[in-house]
Amino acid sequence: MDSFFDRTPFLKFLNKFPLYTYPAITVPQCHSQGPTLWIAPPRASDDQTTNSGILSTDVECLKWQAYIALRGLTDIAVRWDISPEGGIDGRLPCLHVPAIGDISLELLAPRAISRWVDGRTGNWNDQLNGYRDSSLKDESTAWVSLLEGVVHTALTLSQESSQPAFCQILKTAVARGRALGVTLSPPPAPLTGLSSVLPPFGTNITLSSIQGQYAEAITSLSERLGTDRWFLASENPTALDALAFAYLHGLLHSQDSTRIEVTRHVNLVAWEQRVRTQVEAAFTDA
Amino acid sequence: MVEGLQPAAHPHEPGENDLEKLKKWQEARLERKLRGEYESAVFNLAELVNQNLETPLSVAGVRVDGATNTRKSFLGWLIRPWLTRHTGNQAGNSNNLQGVLYTARGISHILQETDLFHSVDAKIQRSRDHLAKDGDVDIILNTREKGRLYIKTATEFGNNEGSVSVTGRVRNVFGGAELLEGHYSAGTKTRRSFQGLFSLPLSPSLRTRGQLSLFNMERDLSSFASCSESSHGFKATINSDWGTQGVHEVAYQVVLRHINNLAPNASVSIRTDAGQTIKSSISHSWTKDTRDDKITASRGYYGKLFQELAGLSGDVSFYKAEVESQISRRFVPGLSLSFAARSGFMKTLAGRGHFSDRFQLGGPLSLRSFKANSMGPRDGVDSLGGDIYWSTGISLISDIPRKAHWPVKAHIFVNTGRLDVMDATKGLSENIIECLRRPSVSAGIGLMYRFDPVRVEVNFGVPLVASQSDGMRRGFQVGIGMDFL
Numbered sequence: 001m002d003s004f005f006d007r008t009p010f011l012k013f014l015n016k017f018p019l020y021t022y023p024a025i026t027v028p029q030c031h032s033q034g035p036t037l038w039i040a041p042p043r044a045s046d047d048q049t050t051n052s053g054i055l056s057t058d059v060e061c062l063k064w065q066a067y068i069a070l071r072g073l074t075d076i077a078v079r080w081d082i083s084p085e086g087g088i089d090g091r092l093p094c095l096h097v098p099a100i101g102d103i104s105l106e107l108l109a110p111r112a113i114s115r116w117v118d119g120r121t122g123n124w125n126d127q128l129n130g131y132r133d134s135s136l137k138d139e140s141t142a143w144v145s146l147l148e149g150v151v152h153t154a155l156t157l158s159q160e161s162s163q164p165a166f167c168q169i170l171k172t173a174v175a176r177g178r179a180l181g182v183t184l185s186p187p188p189a190p191l192t193g194l195s196s197v198l199p200p201f202g203t204n205i206t207l208s209s210i211q212g213q214y215a216e217a218i219t220s221l222s223e224r225l226g227t228d229r230w231f232l233a234s235e236n237p238t239a240l241d242a243l244a245f246a247y248l249h250g251l252l253h254s255q256d257s258t259r260i261e262v263t264r265h266v267n268l269v270a271w272e273q274r275v276r277t278q279v280e281a282a283f284t285d286a
Numbered sequence: 287m288v289e290g291l292q293p294a295a296h297p298h299e300p301g302e303n304d305l306e307k308l309k310k311w312q313e314a315r316l317e318r319k320l321r322g323e324y325e326s327a328v329f330n331l332a333e334l335v336n337q338n339l340e341t342p343l344s345v346a347g348v349r350v351d352g353a354t355n356t357r358k359s360f361l362g363w364l365i366r367p368w369l370t371r372h373t374g375n376q377a378g379n380s381n382n383l384q385g386v387l388y389t390a391r392g393i394s395h396i397l398q399e400t401d402l403f404h405s406v407d408a409k410i411q412r413s414r415d416h417l418a419k420d421g422d423v424d425i426i427l428n429t430r431e432k433g434r435l436y437i438k439t440a441t442e443f444g445n446n447e448g449s450v451s452v453t454g455r456v457r458n459v460f461g462g463a464e465l466l467e468g469h470y471s472a473g474t475k476t477r478r479s480f481q482g483l484f485s486l487p488l489s490p491s492l493r494t495r496g497q498l499s500l501f502n503m504e505r506d507l508s509s510f511a512s513c514s515e516s517s518h519g520f521k522a523t524i525n526s527d528w529g530t531q532g533v534h535e536v537a538y539q540v541v542l543r544h545i546n547n548l549a550p551n552a553s554v555s556i557r558t559d560a561g562q563t564i565k566s567s568i569s570h571s572w573t574k575d576t577r578d579d580k581i582t583a584s585r586g587y588y589g590k591l592f593q594e595l596a597g598l599s600g601d602v603s604f605y606k607a608e609v610e611s612q613i614s615r616r617f618v619p620g621l622s623l624s625f626a627a628r629s630g631f632m633k634t635l636a637g638r639g640h641f642s643d644r645f646q647l648g649g650p651l652s653l654r655s656f657k658a659n660s661m662g663p664r665d666g667v668d669s670l671g672g673d674i675y676w677s678t679g680i681s682l683i684s685d686i687p688r689k690a691h692w693p694v695k696a697h698i699f700v701n702t703g704r705l706d707v708m709d710a711t712k713g714l715s716e717n718i719i720e721c722l723r724r725p726s727v728s729a730g731i732g733l734m735y736r737f738d739p740v741r742v743e744v745n746f747g748v749p750l751v752a753s754q755s756d757g758m759r760r761g762f763q764v765g766i767g768m769d770f771l
Contacts, residue, residue, distance in 0.1 A: 014760040017748040022724045024755035025663045025668060029557060083561020085546055096554060107554060234610060
């Protein structure tokens, strides 16, 4: 016997509604139809003849801009009106890939960008990632550690010292990027010591304390580049070139001794300038 | 006892055997006698006053006793207009007993309006001033002040969420009827909110008040927008009651909004609006309410017009206008019809619109039988809000048969509305026509329960017509709040 509370007829009745359905209300598309890279804002530029106002001031974002450009992709749009909190995992850059055929809109985190680039260039099977041999590939790891260690610390300290104190206070942990404590080995001491009543916080490190290491790192970089077109004498640009460009570009736009150290090495300045032209040409403002 | 000297018994007096009944009867008789004497005295006094209304009298001074925490300058500020009105009357027809009584009543009323006093008792006596002339009187007001500190904790349900709150209030902070209030609450959807408010009267009639407030709120919007929103702001308001012409409020506010805590599946549209933005805006609202009951009205009407202009500084620039009205009519005892309508539009003046500023539609307090804030443009799982909307609701409200005194009523409703995005290539009138052309419609029946100060509804309804992007709620839906469509 059917009970009054038998859900099936009841649900069947409810499923008849709504009796009429309009098409969905669409969202106006206010962004580029092609791939768009979300980056941190670039430096303001008065130079109208070049595309120099399109390179991000954030090293992480600029690294991926350089990677995409040096892999030969062009006409990628960039936008910098999105907060880092809008990115995947609260970070930028992100790559917004529009729908193509059956593939819907997709937002890619940095870790997925290289796969996407490989897909676009058809370069799936390079085990050496563009390096000449496996020993150079291993050597690239050491150079990456150097750049992401001492050089990154020097650039971060240089950028922080150029900002007003209250801006540093307002920056969130996400905006600061990786904590300085994890970029150096051994990690620097905290601001408060054992004798302090405050719990350990911050890092006790200044630019002058790492000036020697930083100068050595830049000199090494210059010597390794020499007169080669790309780092580690690669035939084509690699991820190391993108990373090196990102740091060199940031250092050359700093306001203190970190910039002077780089300008002492003419080959680095010339190399950065050449790569910058190529990177700027690959992107358009969304 | 000697024959003939016994007291005559009252015809209704109980016998001497029933002492209890006799005692009660005597007490009732005494009470009737006293009441009669009192009414007679009041009648005689009223007659005496009415016969002497034209007696020349003039208020020479006003004294307020018992207001130890209230500034004299503030009391003088309140009272002076009444004295000026009394003495400055050119026709001279207020310099009599009637004028004095009117002035005393007015001053007493304005002191009660300050909400500073438990009681205000007015007395009129001959003036004790040495220079007083014949006919000069003083008005003496004996007051008893209310306590200045007030703390309350509460559990509240309203606008479809529950919360616990703590409120602290300091009355008469500087002796001028200023109010300092702090309110903190934590709830299901508004996770945390804090408001600090300082208000003071700006006019001697107390119809105009100024307010400064700081507020801080965190709301969980994940049910419809995959994010949370926190707001920190400051607001300065002037609120003026124009009596039968309604209440005007002008405000300036600056708010720091932060869209954060995005879900991993948040849409691109919500991600675009993530982060911090500042809104700096001025607004004006006009409200008029003649309803007999704000919660379950059966008579009267309610009208509200709200306008906001943002962009004086800050990151967003828009003009927004909203209008809301409700009218109720009882056409037979126990049965009333209520009609409500709301509409609004927003025009972005510079840049692009922001999620926090757009309208939302849908839910048990808005369009019933649709999910809360789920109508209009959608990107993936997120409801983005819109620039233009309208909604109407008709409800037939009835008493429960043979239980008219119950706070539970039955109702049948039909709601219609639409939330849309303005097409920048078309004019406002074209956008309005386009928005009106394809309404979503729902209908149903339900019960409403009056649970002061909110109303609780349990409805069974279905959407009859809807857009594919609308979030629908077929079947039962519960709503708790104060403003229903």
